[in-house]
Amino acid sequence: MSSGAVLGFECEWFDEISGKLNILYLQYFIDDNTIQILTDTRTFLARIFYPDVTVTDLFVGNSITVYKRCITIKQYANAATTKYMQAREVHMLVVLGSEGRNSLGQVLKEASAHSLKTAKMKSIGVDMPDIGACAGDFVLQVVGYNGKESEKYIPAVEALGTFVTCSVVKHADMTSIMARKSAIPVSDSEACTLCIIKPHVMRDQRAGDVIDSILAQGYEIGAIYSVHLTSSIAEELFGVYKEVYPKFTASIEHLISSPCLALKVTSPSNSFDLVERFREFCGPLNPELARTLRKGTLRATFGRSYEENAVHCTDLVEDAPMECRYVFDMLASL
Numbered sequence: 001m002s003s004g005a006v007l008g009f010e011c012e013w014f015d016e017i018s019g020k021l022n023i024l025y026l027q028y029f030i031d032d033n034t035i036q037i038l039t040d041t042r043t044f045l046a047r048i049f050y051p052d053v054t055v056t057d058l059f060v061g062n063s064i065t066v067y068k069r070c071i072t073i074k075q076y077a078n079a080a081t082t083k084y085m086q087a088r089e090v091h092m093l094v095v096l097g098s099e100g101r102n103s104l105g106q107v108l109k110e111a112s113a114h115s116l117k118t119a120k121m122k123s124i125g126v127d128m129p130d131i132g133a134c135a136g137d138f139v140l141q142v143v144g145y146n147g148k149e150s151e152k153y154i155p156a157v158e159a160l161g162t163f164v165t166c167s168v169v170k171h172a173d174m175t176s177i178m179a180r181k182s183a184i185p186v187s188d189s190e191a192c193t194l195c196i197i198k199p200h201v202m203r204d205q206r207a208g209d210v211i212d213s214i215l216a217q218g219y220e221i222g223a224i225y226s227v228h229l230t231s232s233i234a235e236e237l238f239g240v241y242k243e244v245y246p247k248f249t250a251s252i253e254h255l256i257s258s259p260c261l262a263l264k265v266t267s268p269s270n271s272f273d274l275v276e277r278f279r280e281f282c283g284p285l286n287p288e289l290a291r292t293l294r295k296g297t298l299r300a301t302f303g304r305s306y307e308e309n310a311v312h313c314t315d316l317v318e319d320a321p322m323e324c325r326y327v328f329d330m331l332a333s334l
Contacts, residue, residue, distance in 0.1 A: 005030050007084065008077030009058055011037075013069050016232045025077055028058060037066070052257065059089060059143055061175045062119055063228040065257050070230050088145050091174045092116075093131060095165040096138040102215055104138060104224070107164065108208030117143045118207075121261060122182045122332065123223040131177060132165050138224055141178050183333035184223045184264070186325040191270040192222060193278050194323040196312040199258040201302055207261050210302055210311065214265065217281055223264040223328050229256050237326055238312070240319065245285065247306045254307040262327045275317045282313045 007028040014021050025038045027047075035053055037045035045066065053064050063072045076082040096104060111118050119141040127134050169177070186192065195214070197207050211221065229237070234255050242248050267274045283290035283297025287309050290300035302310035314320040 005080075005084075007055070007058065007081045009073050009081065010075050010077045011071045011073050013071045014230070016230060024071060026058075026071070026073075028053075028055060030055070035066075037071075056117060056143075056145070059085065059091075059119070060171055061141070061178055063259065065228070068231060068253070068256065070228050070256065072228075086171065089171075090144045091169050091171060092142040092144065093165075093167055093169045093174065093177065094140040094142055095131060095133045096140070097134065097165075098136060100164055101138060101221055103164070104221060105208040105210075105212035105215060107140065108205070108211065110208075111142050112205040112208065115144065118205075119143050119226075120178045120259075121224050121226045122178070123184050123225065123328070124180075124182050125184050125332075128177075128180070131167075139177070141174060181333050182225070183330075184225075184328040186264070186321055186329055188321050190321055190324070191266060191272070191274050192324050193265050193275045193314045193320045194312070194327060195263040195265050195278070195282075196255075196327075197261040197263065198308060198310055198312065199254060199260055200304065200308045201310055202259060202261060206302060210298060211263070213298060213301065214263070214281075218267070219278065220266045220268060221263050222266040223324075225262045225328055225332050226259050227262055227327065227331055228259040231256055233331070237323065241315065244315070245306075250307045255312075264324050264328055272317075275314055275320045279313050279315060282311055285309055 007030065009026045009028070011024045011026050012021060013024050022039070024044055027036045027038070029035070029047070032049065033054065034047050034049045035045070036043070036047040050066060053066065057064050058073060060073055060075055063070055065071070076085055094107060096107065108118055121138065121140045124133055124137055124139055125135055131139070133139055197210050201207055201210060214221070231252065234252050238252065245251055265278055271277070281297060283294040283299040285299070286306055287299045287303025290297050290303065294300055298311050299309045314323050
């Protein structure tokens with residue numbers, strides 16, 4: 001595209017107050033990395049530099065947050081944008097079977113090392129023979145840039161082992177695959193706990209390090225689901241912590257700022273103290289305190305502040321199945 005070019009994207013935004021699904025048109029100005037959002041009849045957001053939105057975020061199926069509004073990119077708005085984006089992007093599908101789950105962290109780190117962005121991730125609840133995936137497998141959408149170099153990306157991911165299935169997928173096919181329902185039932189008696197890797201860790205592409213730290217402690221990842229929380233969903237899920245968490249409102253604002261990665265953490269022994277042990281491994285809510293008193297915990301290692309303290313984990317044993325069911329059964333089925 002020439003100097004002064006503008007990319008156009010058709011988007012959706014669900015207004016939780018009115019209950020209305022709105023169609024928006026986002027314009028991205030390449031010269032100065034500014035954005036503008038329009039409706040059919042008016043300017044929704046005047047042209048502005050918004051540092052949390054970059055051109056690498058603007059691919060079909062991804063979601064961004066602009067002033068607390070969760071906006072999903074549905075399609076490119078014109079032929080010029082379609083040509084530009086498809087020429088610079090390569091979308092890959094990575095399937096981790098049951099034998100490869102423990103390599104999830106390695107896959108994420110390998111992708112980052114090769115300038116790949118891991119977008120949506122989920123466990124699947126039913127067989128998907130068309131993509132070589134079975135119920136319980138992990139499916140990851142990986143995005144690379146500069147399609148001419150796509151050949152170098154596939155060996156980088158496949159090198160992790162024969163249990164990894166990796167293939168280049170067309171835009172339309174990828175959108176269809178990642179939009180399929182992926183609910184994973186969770187029973188009240190299941191020994192599990194919820195861990196949510198927070199947005200700042202995801203943006204820094206350190207989720208692989210967090211996951212490897214969890215696995216190194218002997219835990220297992222039973223299910224994954226990348227989710228972009230809205231204000232109402234975050235407040236419903238974390239409402240029980242409102243009187244417990246310092247800076248609760250600021251923490252919610254961080255949680256909705258961009259996608260998170262939810263993990264259903266399990267243990268081979270199905271031990272009754274799983275929730276308590278994992279909470280101890282996450283460390284104190286304040287990362288500074290964690291670095292003083294609980295070195296080696298997740299928050300000591302990856303946390304920045306109360307709001308950006310790396311992970312959420314279930315606090316009480318009785319809440320664990322409920323929190324896991326809320327994410328992996330209810331949210332994943334929407």
